[in-house]
Amino acid sequence: MAHKVIFNLPKRELGREDIEFVVERDGKRFGTLLVSKGAIEWRPTNKVYRRKLSWTRFDQLMRESGRPV
Known part of the structure; x- marks a missing residue:
């Protein structure tokens, strides 16, 4: 199952x-x-909430x- 990722970069x-x-x-x-x-x-799509991680917690996870890899 391949995922397609599209992104927009801010101009600042x-x-x-x-x-x-x-x-x-x-x-x-x-x-x-x-x-x-x-x-x-x-x-997630069709959800109101967001899941948030600090960069420190993301690194640990x-x-x-x-x-x-």
Whole structure:
């Protein structure tokens, strides 16, 4: 199952405006990944909430659960 990722970069320094990655699976929107200076957030499609991780917690999670490549 391949994912398609589309993104828009802001025209200014990262911080005030997130970088937004739109992720699609099988031609349908799967969710949106938001990246800022302070954190990373995942917003699933058709959900009101977001899931937020600090960069420190993201690093820890990737070290513990990520697959080495």
